[in-house]
Amino acid sequence: MAEGKGPVDLEKEVLNEGLCASCGACVGICPYIKVVKDRVAIIEPCGISEGQCYDFCPRTPTDIAALERRIFGEESPDSSLGSYISIEMAQATDSETRSRAQYGGVVSALVTYAMNQGEVDAAVLTRPFDESLMPTSVMAEQSSQVLGCAGSSYITSATLAELNKATKQPRGAIGVVGIPCQVMALRKMQASKHETGAKGVKLVIGLFCTWALSYKGFNEFLKGKVDPSSIKRIDIPPPPANILVVHTKEGAIEFPLDEIRGSIKPTCNICYDMTSELADISVGMVEGIDDWNTLIVRTPEAKRLIDKAKQGGVIETRPLEESRLDHLREASLNKKRRAISEIVKRTGDEKNLLYLRLSDEESRKFL
């Protein structure tokens, strides 16, 4: 893990380079770093040369292998999908959960179950489209709040900033649902020598993610076309559709995906992780099957929870077809390839992979 660097370096290497993922890991630790919408800024350098902000950031040099050893006991043997115990299809058994959710409702079902069973006391979630384009981070303390956070927002909110608030008011065992960059930052927090907001985190559910949109860009794009306060849901159907569908109270509007691509956050182009490889449980879509999820179980503790949830009748699972698994691998590897290519374009040096610390063997796969 990077040591000996602080906010001045964070600003120089990440914020000023447009690489901030807006994960919020650096927000709420101190009064000097703030977030509004998905914009993070250092209001004033605090003068400390070795800071938690630089340490936790998912875009500062990260020893992924060391994190894997810490979480899974070993480095991941599968370079495309990370370490896992099982990969299946899964869905929530409750139809209302499935209808509120983006796909199979597995995340909502699992978090609700974990809270009801007392496995976690609170969950850090993201609530999309609450009268606004910008999603809100929520520390849910009642399981009834979980369904309100169902659905994908396509814009990152600074989820971990909500977690950092926990240092002022400790909340027992916490579950976190996040995207890959947020999960990575969370794992760096857990590996830190400092006492952090991640102290109570017992369950990490990571979502699949290809890219996220910047609030400013997407908001500009929608101006005059859609009233953000009327949005109920956003969908990206599988290829070859190449569209983004915005569901409003009045109906659905389609936009060519190519027109949206300009609003993708630059940091996503250098992201190496599609399936949240560092989470306990990873959940994503199954292309073409709208009411099922792909469920990756990575740790023994996660497996215990999933088995319990199945027995409790909250979720059901099915095997994932081999062709679908291959497709998933290919998609993940493509993302890694694009990331490396983009990074080398930025640095002009194959040896300088910015925040990635890959073994020679690993990087040779992509160069």
Place this chain on the structure above:
Amino acid sequence: MSILTVDQPGKSVLMMGNEAIARGAIEAGVNFCAAYPGTPSTEIAESLARVAEHFGLYAEWSTNEMVALEAAAAASLAGLRAIVAMKQNGVNVCSDFLMTISLSGTRGGLVIVAADDPSAISSSNEQDSRNFAKFADLPLLEPATFQEAKDITKWAFELSEKLGLPCMIRSVTRLSHSRGNVKLGEIPEGRPVARFEGAYIAGAFVAIQHSALHQKLEQARAAFEESEFNWYVGPEDAKFIIVTSGSGWFYSREAVAALGLGEKVGILKIGTTWPLPERFIIDHLRQATEILIVEEVDPFLEQNIKVLLAEQAKTLGPIEVYGARSGHLPGFGDINQDKVARALASIKGLEYRTRDEVYAQRASDLALPILPPRMPTFCPGCPHRASLWAIKAALKLDGRDGFVTGDIGCYSLGAGPAGFWQLKTLHCMGAGTGLATGFGQLGQFGFNQPVISVCGDSTFFHAAIPGLINARFNNSNFLMVILDNGGTAMTGFQPHPGSGYDALGRPAPVVEIEEVCKAIGVEVKVRDPFEVDQAIEDLYDMLQEDGAKVMVFRRKCYLVESKEKGRKRVFVEPEKCIGDDCGCARFCSRVFNCPGIIWDQEAKKAKIDEVVCTGCGVCATLCPRGAIVVEGG
């Protein structure tokens, strides 16, 4: 009871220069007083307002100095005696009316007191307002002592009434704000009836009016020749004479005494400075071969006297003139007896030292290395601290190199460390908004930096409204942040149209700032700057929008609030304070800069200074560990 109401003619009391001026107006039977607060003039109207009911006179805080002068002129035109008081910049603001009221003439005595601020102790510039009297062709009086401040003001009303012309009195900080002995005079009785007659049209046959104005000035000059406010002290046949006016009188006298030149050097003190009492001056300079002119700020007297000397060259013969032009006195800044004595000493080839050199050096060596400087900062609890931090944060989050145009008020300190160096321009009342409306039009030249103009509530009413209307009319792009702390705080928290009470403390209608903005047609939000995170988010959102927008940060000046409502106790729970560590780095004492917060070097914890702290509680909301507690929540 106010010292102005003491009805004991002949009694000697201690009075501030400004109080003496006010007392002089009372002794002249003044009926009407209008002013806008401005250091160092504020106490004149303030003390008159305090006794307004007692004397049955009218006093108001006007929206700005021009309105004040116009309002007072109305009283004069209706046959009453009126006084207007302003700081130097106020003269600039009412200059247009000044230039025209001199042509139309006045009726009842109208006295304009201009209080200059040499060295700009509380101003954004220094200037010599005497130039305005010459510019506007008005008689100018300069009191030199506290007694004279009273007596000259009283006489000014008579002069003004005799001439049908406003009379200007010029004071400076050192006289206005210092205190000294004043022997009281009589307080007149009777109250005139106001009635308007005739017409007062400036610009009707200007040639005739201007010529008539010059004749009035000649009448003034004739009166000045006999005036008790001009005097000479010193040897009859002195060859070296100091010619001085205003504050220069005290300094010249002490300088002469300190150098033991009382037998050699005479002092000619002028109190009726424009037009020059030429005969009086010539009479006293007949024996002189050298003169030193002592005055604050510009070489006003110096230049006028040089003209006189040139005209009288045949009569007076050559006279060497020392002053600003010769470099003996600076011609800028304030002066004191040491500067005058050094000038005198250098001319006379003498040494001037007020203390032993060795001691002076020793004192310097002992003290200077260890004395920390004392920079002014915002008062404890000041809402501007929170407002400027929110502005700084919003601009940083926006990320387009935005900046702040500043204006005049307590928040002017925002140009420095007190306000996190946010203000990048600072000029005069309303200039922040005026500049912003200009910057907001530069988009077609590739300008994309967001602009925030910061403006106080009193400043808004005084000068900023035309700029905001301009922004709306011409479609300018900027965010105006109005810092509404409930009063005109910099000068002592006088009321303004938004405060809800008037100069006499009576309830007054409130002109709502946000309603004015709505009427102008700009988007306006009102927020409490003490809710810092919400303030930052709102500012950021507004910066993303086009057009002219207004954010009103409304929170009463906490010094006033804590005096009215009492202070809550705020303290640090030391076990929660992480001080130097990552996560805080001494934010409250080091960065937020409130003087109520101390860093305890030994304990390595923050501490609240309970004598200085006013209990606003903002630091408690900003502390990253919740270590600061407000008692009672």
Place this chain on the structure above:
Amino acid sequence: MTLEKDPLNLIITGVGGQGNVLASHIVASAGIKEELYVTVGETYGASQRGGAVMSHVRFSSQAQCSPLISEGQADIVVALEPVEALRVMAEFGNPKTRVIVSPRPIYPIWVLSGQAKYPLIEEILGKLEELADRVQVVDVSEDGEALVGANVLMIGALAASGLLPIPIESFEEAMREILAPKDLEMNFQTFRKGMQAMAGG
């Protein structure tokens, strides 16, 4: 009355907000009752906001003085804050100056933010001792109430010091004229505390 030293120059110094102006007003008003010419010069304006402030109070039996004391010409320095005492002595002190000082620091903003250091009180007092004829420390910092009325406290000490040819009664009469009736009793108590502190020290 005639003064031994004419003019007699007194500087009251402190930090904006400590009540310098009120203190000088009381002393000067007391002086006028003795039929002296008294001139008081102040630094105003930014003083409210934590800056250093000085009142120059000048007594003369002969004529009205200018409102400024020349370099090195202070006869008495009454300091409501120790750093300001030294700052004033550096510019206006001479070997005959008598100093009355409160030892309670008010930290300048640059000290609070770590950009400057506040010297040790012992060091300040030691340097004052070297520069002045006599230094009297008026320390009542245990008494929380007295802290807020530091200005009146120090005037009490000054009154009792005998350095000014002004009787206690004149001070009390001045306070009666200047202060609001509801504050009188508390201020008289603080004034007497200052007098006692001078007697003790």
